[in-house]
Amino acid sequence: MHLITQRDIIRQIASKWSAQYAPFQDYSPRWRREGEIKLGVFMELTELDKETATKEDVDKIIGNESWTRIKCDQCKKEVTAVLQVGEPLSYESATANLCQKCVEQVSAISWENVKVVAPPPAGASAETGVKP
Numbered sequence: 001m002h003l004i005t006q007r008d009i010i011r012q013i014a015s016k017w018s019a020q021y022a023p024f025q026d027y028s029p030r031w032r033r034e035g036e037i038k039l040g041v042f043m044e045l046t047e048l049d050k051e052t053a054t055k056e057d058v059d060k061i062i063g064n065e066s067w068t069r070i071k072c073d074q075c076k077k078e079v080t081a082v083l084q085v086g087e088p089l090s091y092e093s094a095t096a097n098l099c100q101k102c103v104e105q106v107s108a109i110s111w112e113n114v115k116v117v118a119p120p121p122a123g124a125s126a127e128t129g130v131k132p
């Protein structure tokens with residue numbers, strides 16, 4: 001379990017971009033221009049001051065918000081920090097990112113008032129399982 005903040009994401013953005021797209025010179029001739037674009041983005045991300053750059057600075061370089069967006073898996077809201085719980089994040093891992101509000105709601109649940117509820121159907125929002 002560990003906290004992920006917007007600053008953490010900005011600090012790691014260049015290395016994550018590189019892990020996703022490098023080596024930039026190895027793109028096939030047909031995709032060479034794409035490799036050059038990815039390299040250009042990497043260079044700009046590398047040159048950012050990771051302690052003062054904003055989410056907007058990073059989004060502008062990359063061209064979208066997908067690399068800096070932090071979303072709570074419980075309430076689905078965009079937030080600036082989440083607590084990552086469960087298995088270490090990987091493809092198909094049982095990992096959840098929870099915002100501060102949801103963590104506080106979970107920690108306030110009294111187990112004596114928890115009732116057993118059937119799991120929600122796929123795609124439906126989960127009930128808290130707490131009696132009113």
Ligand SMILES: [Zn+2]
Pocket residue numbers: 072073074075076077098099100101102103
């Ligand atoms: Zn939440």
